Amino acid sequence: MHKDFKLGKEDIHILKGIDLDIEQGEMVALLGPSGSGKSTFLNVLGGLVPPTSGDIMIRDYRISDMTENELCLFRREHLGFIFQSYNLISTMTAMENVALALTFAGVKKEIRQQRAQEALEVVGLVDRMGHKPSELSGGQQQRVSIARALVNHPEIILADEPTGNLDSKTSADIMEMITRLNREEKQTFVIVTHDPDTTKYCTKVIHMCDGLIEAEVNQ
Amino acid sequence: MKFRTILTIIGVVIGTASIIVMVSIGNGAQKSITDELSGIGSVTTLQVYQDLSSMGMTAMGGGKTDDKAILNDDAIKDLKKIDGVVAVTPVVNLSGGEIEVDREQYGVSLMGVDYAVLEDMRYVTTSGKKPGANDENSVILGKDVLTSFTYTGASTQLEASAVKPEDLIGQNITMTIKRTNANGEEEIKTQKLKVTGVLEATGGNEDYSIIADYHLVTDLNEWQTGRKANVKKQGYSQALVTVEDSSVVNDVTSEVEAMKFTVFSMQQILDSMGSVFQMLQILLGGIGGVALLVACIGIVNTMTMSIYERTKEIGIMKVIGASISDIRNMFIAESTMIGLIGGLVGIVISLVLSVLINLIAGLFIGGEGGVTISYITPGLVVFALFFSALVGLLSGVRPAIKAANLSSLDAIRSE
Ligand SMILES: Nc1ncnc2c1ncn2[C@@H]1O[C@H](COP(=O)(O)OP(=O)(O)OP(=O)(O)O)[C@@H](O)[C@H]1O
Numbered sequence: 001m002h003k004d005f006k007l008g009k010e011d012i013h014i015l016k017g018i019d020l021d022i023e024q025g026e027m028v029a030l031l032g033p034s035g036s037g038k039s040t041f042l043n044v045l046g047g048l049v050p051p052t053s054g055d056i057m058i059r060d061y062r063i064s065d066m067t068e069n070e071l072c073l074f075r076r077e078h079l080g081f082i083f084q085s086y087n088l089i090s091t092m093t094a095m096e097n098v099a100l101a102l103t104f105a106g107v108k109k110e111i112r113q114q115r116a117q118e119a120l121e122v123v124g125l126v127d128r129m130g131h132k133p134s135e136l137s138g139g140q141q142q143r144v145s146i147a148r149a150l151v152n153h154p155e156i157i158l159a160d161e162p163t164g165n166l167d168s169k170t171s172a173d174i175m176e177m178i179t180r181l182n183r184e185e186k187q188t189f190v191i192v193t194h195d196p197d198t199t200k201y202c203t204k205v206i207h208m209c210d211g212l213i214e215a216e217v218n219q
Numbered sequence: 220m221k222f223r224t225i226l227t228i229i230g231v232v233i234g235t236a237s238i239i240v241m242v243s244i245g246n247g248a249q250k251s252i253t254d255e256l257s258g259i260g261s262v263t264t265l266q267v268y269q270d271l272s273s274m275g276m277t278a279m280g281g282g283k284t285d286d287k288a289i290l291n292d293d294a295i296k297d298l299k300k301i302d303g304v305v306a307v308t309p310v311v312n313l314s315g316g317e318i319e320v321d322r323e324q325y326g327v328s329l330m331g332v333d334y335a336v337l338e339d340m341r342y343v344t345t346s347g348k349k350p351g352a353n354d355e356n357s358v359i360l361g362k363d364v365l366t367s368f369t370y371t372g373a374s375t376q377l378e379a380s381a382v383k384p385e386d387l388i389g390q391n392i393t394m395t396i397k398r399t400n401a402n403g404e405e406e407i408k409t410q411k412l413k414v415t416g417v418l419e420a421t422g423g424n425e426d427y428s429i430i431a432d433y434h435l436v437t438d439l440n441e442w443q444t445g446r447k448a449n450v451k452k453q454g455y456s457q458a459l460v461t462v463e464d465s466s467v468v469n470d471v472t473s474e475v476e477a478m479k480f481t482v483f484s485m486q487q488i489l490d491s492m493g494s495v496f497q498m499l500q501i502l503l504g505g506i507g508g509v510a511l512l513v514a515c516i517g518i519v520n521t522m523t524m525s526i527y528e529r530t531k532e533i534g535i536m537k538v539i540g541a542s543i544s545d546i547r548n549m550f551i552a553e554s555t556m557i558g559l560i561g562g563l564v565g566i567v568i569s570l571v572l573s574v575l576i577n578l579i580a581g582l583f584i585g586g587e588g589g590v591t592i593s594y595i596t597p598g599l600v601v602f603a604l605f606f607s608a609l610v611g612l613l614s615g616v617r618p619a620i621k622a623a624n625l626s627s628l629d630a631i632r633s634e
Pocket residue numbers: 005006007014032033034035036037038039040041
């Protein structure tokens with residue numbers, strides 16, 4: 001799979017032929033120097049940007065051929081996203097942020113609240129569900145965003161430096177929680193990280209460099 | 220709610236209120252004038268005249284007479300046969316009469332109608348009663364018969380006499396008419412008239428006339444002119460046709476016109492005024508519309524700003540599964556709400572304004588029982604609400620499409 005970006009008139013080659021299989025239930029760490037194309041790869045994987053050439057298959061779905069609307073529907077049902085900067089909606093409470101993903105899926109209000117509460121329970125934040133993001137710590141905000149990613153029960157969760165803004169203690173908490181989810185719910189995780197500590201939680205570590213996969217290590 | 224949104228809503232409020240108030244003033248003018256017109260002179264009475272153009276034609280055609288065009292007794296009978304016609308009477312006028320009441324002289328004119336059909340005509344007496352078919356010397360007074368005009372400088376003043384027409388009911392009055400005979404001498408004839416009633420205001424000639432039997436008026440006319448009237452050849456100058464109700468007015472009018480007579484009815488005046496008022500409403504509504512157009516620009520601006528501000532939010536929503544139509548509908552719903560709320564508040568404000576306008580106008584104009592300058596119909600309210608919501612919706616479409624088409628990744632990265 002290849003990905004180019006247009007910069008002015010020039011095409012810059014960012015992902016230069018990535019060929020990778022990820023099995024269901026795996027917990028994959030994507031490691032590599034800054035600018036090596038990790039985030040770009042993750043975004044292509046999640047259908048947020050189309051690849052320039054090549055295919056992405058998730059189960060039987062060919063992501064690379066989907067229209068924007070099909071991708072939206074696909075994401076809603078099969079994918080969850082976790083970002084380094086949490087990306088919560090600042091005007092909504094923790095509960096509302098988590099429930100929002102279900103709103104678009106057309107889930108009824110009572111069920112929405114019930115499931116959002118369950119997801120917040122999983123991340124241990126039920127007591128904070130009425131709080132706005134600004135009233136929560138970074139670690140708590142990240143846990144809300146994890147709850148949001150979980151609430152649809154997606155098969156795959158894509159996380160771009162989920163612990164990037166957190167101290168080592170909180171990072172460890174978050175990673176342990178992710179590992180637990182991976183084990184209990186059989187969800188597949190793809191985690192971009194800079195932190196070698198994170199990799200010890202993963203079943204597979206992929207080293208990227210300059211738009212190519214340098215090494216693939218199963219643990 | 221954001222202050223900006225409130226300001227935008229105020230814009231819609233002003234726009235909606237100005238449309239409603241403007242149109243309501245057009246409505247009010249129409250209502251008060253049509254009410255007045257349909258109150259006076261029955262809408263169900265048609266005035267029929269000999270067709271002047273066809274008379275001219277026969278004159279030029281060397282005395283060739285067209286029976287149809289002459290408003291004589293045969294024509295009256297034919298008019299009577301038209302479907303929906305209740306009564307037909309010829310009208311014979313006499314002017315130059317004088318009566319003396321309470322030692323005051325009043326110039327009067329007589330309007331002679333057929334007493335045989337008087338009962339069927341829509342003449343209503345405010346007091347007294349109508350004369351019977353054989354009461355040849357009985358008359359009804361128009362309500363302003365005893366009002367004399369005095370000219371003071373530039374303005375004409377109506378001066379009601381001390382004696383009211385009602386006071387004369389049951390009395391005999393003496394009318395005198397004059398003529399100059401062949402020798403240049405003035406001759407005077409007196410005629411006793413018995414007053415049986417006073418006519419309700421019609422807004423027409425009747426108000427300043429004495430209604431009498433047309434046989435009597437014809438006799439007096441013949442004395443005054445010294446010539447026998449040749450009704451058969453020359454016809455009456457006018458006839459009044461009373462129809463069942465206002466729904467048949469147009470049908471009867473066209474049938475009478477087919478008989479080559481000229482017809483005037485209040486209905487025609489109302490119809491032609493209707494289109495004038497429609498233009499007035501469009502004009503006034505258009506002025507209000509400009510205010511709503513400005514409000515519309517305000518909505519577009521607010522929505523665009525809001526989308527800039529919420530770009531990141533839109534990105535997040537798209538990443539967690541909002542479809543293009545979810546985002547679009549969200550913003551369209553928001554702008555429609557702005558329009559709807561603005562419309563609702565605008566309606567409430569214009570209802571209050573309408574009452575105030577009428578109240579203040581009442582203070583200046585006076586007049587019995589409330590003045591209608593501004594008149595808000597239920598239809599206008601519904602239209603305004605619908606229109607303001609539509610303006611909100613349409614204003615939101617472009618910004619909403621723009622929001623929906625944002626790239627999710629670019630949007631989520633923006634700050
Ligand atoms: N939208 C874009 N337009 C142009 N170039 C881009 C765009 N997005 C990323 N790039 C370029 O692609 C390269 C890879 O970026 P990417 O964000 O994938 O790196 P990364 O491995 O995630 O780095 P980091 O560890 O710093 O997050 C960079 O050189 C970046 O400048």
